[in-house]
Amino acid sequence: DTHRGLFIQQLRPTQNLQPRIKLKLFGHSGSGKTTLVESLKCGLLRSFFRRRRPRLSSTNSTRFPPSPLASKPAVSVSINNLYPGCENVNVRSRSMMFEPGLTKGMLEVFGAPSHHPHCSADDQSTKAIDIQNAYLNGVGDFSVWEFSGNPVYFCCYDYFAANDPTSIHVIVFSLEEPYEIQLNQVIFWLSFLKSLVPVEEPIAFGGKLKNPLRVVLVATHADIMNIPRPAGGEFGYDKDTSLLKEVRNRFGNDLHISNKLFVLDAGASGSKDMKVLRNHLQEIRSQIVSVCPPMTHLCEKIISTLPSWRKLNGPNQLMSLQQFVYDVQDQLNPLASEVDLRRIAQQLHSAGEINIMQSETVQDVLLLDPRWLCSNVLGKLLSVETPRALHHYRGRYTMEDVQRLVPDSDVEELLHILDAMDICARDLSSGTMVDIPALIKTDNLHRSWTDEEDEVRVYGGVRVVPVEHLTPFPCGIFHKVQVNLCRWIHQQSAEGDADIRLWVNGCKIANRGAELLVLLVNHGQGIEVQVRGLETEKIKCCLLLDSVCSTIENVMATTLPGLLTVKHYLSPQQLREHHEPVMIYQPRDFFRAQTLKETSLTNTMGGYKESFSSIMCFGCHDVYSQASLGMDIHASDLNLLTRRKLSRLLDPPDPMGKDWCLLAMNLGLPDLVAKYNTNNGSPKEFLPSPVHALLREWTSYPESTVGILMSKLRELGRRDAADFLLKASSVFKINLDGNGQEAYASSCNSGTSYNSISSVVSR
Template sequence: MKVAMQEKSYHELLQKSGGVKVNRCKVFVFGKAETGKSTLKGSLKRGRVAALFQGTSKTSSAEEPHDPTPGVDVGTFHVPGVGEVSLWDFAGQAEYAVTHSMFMDAENTVFIVLYNIMDDSETQEQEVHFWLSFIKACNPNRQPDVILVASHTDKVALSRGRRLATHILALMKAEFKAHLRIADEVILMDCRKTWSEEMSRLKSLLVKIRESLLQNQRDMPLLCAKIIERLPTWCETKVSLNFPVMTWSDYMSGAREIDPLVDEDFVEKSTRFLHHLGEILFFTPATSKPIIVLKPNWLCTDVIGPMMAPLNFPIPRPERTSEDYVTRAEIQRVFQDVADVDLLITLLQEFQLCHSYDGQTFIFPGLLRQTMPPDKWQPTPEPKVIYFGKQVQCADSTDMFSSGFFPRVQTRLMRELENRPLLWRDGAKCVDKDVEGLIKLSPDGRAVNICVRSAQGDKVQCGKMLQQLENIVADVLDECSPGTGTVEKVLSVRALKEHREEFYSYGKEEISKAAAEGGTIVHPTLGFTEQVSDLLCVETPLTRNRPELVQALRHVEPILDRLLSRGILSQEKCDVIRTKETPQDKARELLDIVERKGEGAAREFKAVLEEVNPHAAGMIQDSACGLLGREEEDPLIKNRPELVRDLTSSAVMGGILNHLLSRDILSEEECGIIKANRTAHDKARELLDIVGRKSEAARRAFKEVLEEVSPHLAELV
């Protein structure tokens, strides 16, 4: 649905302004520090004459000091033998990776992943896998083109280098085949050499991919071409040279100098196009109007470079306190050339890189180095203490949380919680009334554990805090790691009470099955028994499937009108809901208000949804087991893991949806909801959930469709 809406927007642009051919693609270069990214970039840009001078130089790369890239180095160049490209050199240090996801969701881009052939084979695999997972995490709606390049091959025997490269290529292509288009060969390079055979092969690959991208590249709206012409003038006349950032109102004024009749929506869509070209940076913060950075390299290198620099990085950077905080005075010292440091700080806060409680000391979660001390979450002697928890886990081996995910979760906690949380590199602790909350990243970074406890046994307040923390995690995942497939689990309450070193959990299917069989569940690893009712925090029809409901309730206006006419909501309550900034927050406020009004209001709410949003109405279940709590023999439940796994093929899924749509088993809206999910796994789960809520006739039709499209799946249902 999202892709279809983007295409519609694009066609509207061309109809209004006409189109201009684009002859440029983007090339992103990734790899850990000192793999040779900047050297490769220099060799790619270098012409034949410059290369001849390079060949006469007596200085070898080994003798030159390492000059690391701060942040991301951005520039548009003519690459000899390739053509015009926007070249982005991403720093390899972990501190800089925190901001990389701000720029990695890019169409018409070739991703080069560089690794050092001199590393041991396990390190090579880990490094390449990390960057491929990172690329996937930031690109949910496309299958990016990737070229693997092995550097320092002048220091290893060619036969050994090829053997290692062939092994890595086979592993990565097999694992990421559904997510990335990885080139069929690894380029083994001495990155210093400009006109080597290997460089020619790399350029040939770039040309091949570039031509394919440009063939499918959409024409640029005419307004974009005119804005590009004006950018140098705007940088001189409309902004400070040391702060090339335009507010939305100033930018709109500039656009109307070009076309006095242009409307705001049209300018916004055109500006997104320029962002994808790499001409400007266009950000839409949740709490303010859009921000336009006229010089990408200013933000990526001149600001992020010093601000996020590691401690040993050879550039001026703000000194940090013993708690890893940064003072306003230090920011002012490093950015003394910026006329208005307050504007710079506001910009950093809008990008959710930092937060301040007093305007003088700033907490940058991405710079925190201390891990959570064990004494910050200790057992309590209170006999009435209760615990609850959820776990959000990466779905499969190709998934990871982007490096910016957890720091942004921490920034959101600071911004949204009433009381100041305690923060560490791998965790956060918060308190509200008599409830404590903990968000802890697993040691491997592949799971987020969210738990709450109340020494006074306050289950209602536990439920509210748990829901608030879950919402923050879900929203940030959507913002900066949208391609990450996840599985939600429920934490073992007994393991939480015993304060075991690890977090232990149950899958939703396990809990549903146990609830249907009497309410007792046995942990498969620890062997002890728990009651399902003890694991679930204040389960009601409106809270049981709340994350799914929030996503389904994207348009609340028709719901508010009907609830107002039925006397369920007052005009004042409707206005409170409308003041929320995002569709998700409007939906959450609506659910909270209806929940507080009791069972009668919940029944009326469900009746309204059956009129205006049957899909959402189907999520409000009265049974104790929720959506998945049907009979054990239900094959859609019993065989769900196998069905989800095998329904991830886009060809299979597309065929199934087309058949179900043509038979009127699924509506256009339901197909759109399925397609709007971030990952193939989530699309499969959504399909099974929707079919599972339908009649037996619909289930039979689903099986018949599977017999046509994928017979082995039909046997599972």
């Protein structure tokens, strides 16, 4: 009975608040993240004696390059660094890929060394994710997670960057860069965070999130740029208001961005500016901790037991939630239920003691020691400094190569983990080979088709682009696309008729007589898929293109659930002629042509017309006749992100009545107005989106098409919403019957992970 009483007591909340939360830092290499953390850790006395680290630009010009505007070739220099091989692509095409006023800044968004990032060994830069528990003076205890700005590590960030609304996310950028680059670097990281947060269902009023991530913007190097500062006062940056306004307009609905930009010298730990930042962080920390559940004695007991469990686990720090529950019940408290321990695991995750890993391939897996995977394994495996095997330039390794890179790990278990995280693809047909696309160094291998044309061929292709924020795709997404394509080809090549070649930002696939290029283009802002095959193999080309696009869309949906993408179509005629740049047809082009009852588009660069069927399905009339086009696609196909955007635009009351109420009347659903009118009844904590409810109801009718919705929005005077649909809607949907589906599946089975971490851990 005494023990029972103690066990019950352990489960009761105490007066103790959660001891720490996570502070995550993001920013480009050289922006000053590490220096900022060291300064925040400094006490008043220590700050007087702290020696400033010598400025690296005097000794190492690759760490802090001169401003990209200082020399002529800066644009291609900075593009080369982040996305080598993307500098020659269709910048001049009529693809509207750049937003007005942001073009120059976007091209130079990564002001950085002129050579490949893999080659720029720098022992002072952060490796992967550096994690430390630290007391930040005047702020409190934190688990500090510093994410390296080197793009080689981005492919592992999706499991760690935005998985905890109780964290503070600090985005650091340098004032040494021109304003456009500053803005675009901030947009890149905000888009990075936004893209990782899935849409919550049901969609809330105005598309709002229940717990948006807390974000603080910090501008460094104010001292070097001679930003004016009155004696004893704060730096006064003249563009802080415009930068904040721009990013809050774009991301204010998705992220909780602090309404002050903190301008400082990252090395001046005792300055007034640093004190203002400390006060702000302390304020946010107090707000977050006050809503975190209080500690239990059991949670405190587990924290003190974790070091011994980590030691016992040795080379593999992963554990299933079931195992965690069993161990706690067996060793610490037999009365703790799974519900109790899920809650405690969430609290340990919030404090940075463990990391809960969740995705489609990873369910309820606990990383007992985040440092082991984030700093040690990934830091060594993806580091630019590690000497590698002779064939490293292709990113292909043997199990022994990987074992040499991380000698303290169980390599078999580790590869299961990396495979489930889409960092590597195991080639089971060759037994021991592993593809790690992030480590590829071969550049520009086959960026375009060869010219020999022995037979008549058909060409076609698409470009997948973000709908809203034109910034490079986050999270090394192209590396993950390469991993999934490798996996698919390894499955196909068991039959001996498929082959894949990888290079930096590209891959080439040969599959049963058809050839396919997948390229990262437009400075990392688009993924292009080009297919060619024999005139007699049109349907095979259609299926291959559709299969690879599905693979890309699946990777996007699972890794970046908050990123809305759309397909633009490439001119088949110009692909056939190997013409650069290639004309890009956008959804609006097809919708306009459909409105005019036309079935072709004008290639303004070539001065000729191209038919819908040649652009979208290689002129294959069997496929074209079974497909739905743009205006005729059923509105139930509008995805959640599109619906959420419409909720944002149409939920708030409009002074002229041009909101969801009138739209409901126009769509013949007046009953919904009374049901969802927010003026009725008492205010609730959660208000559902009336637009989401309206679309759900209206799309249950067979005649509800995207075209009708657009015309109703225009009648309502809501051109903004109609134009958004025009930009975001898909224009071609193949409606295959049962037999077609079967043929499709057998000829184009897209790759899925052989392992999920959960299955590995439970084994």
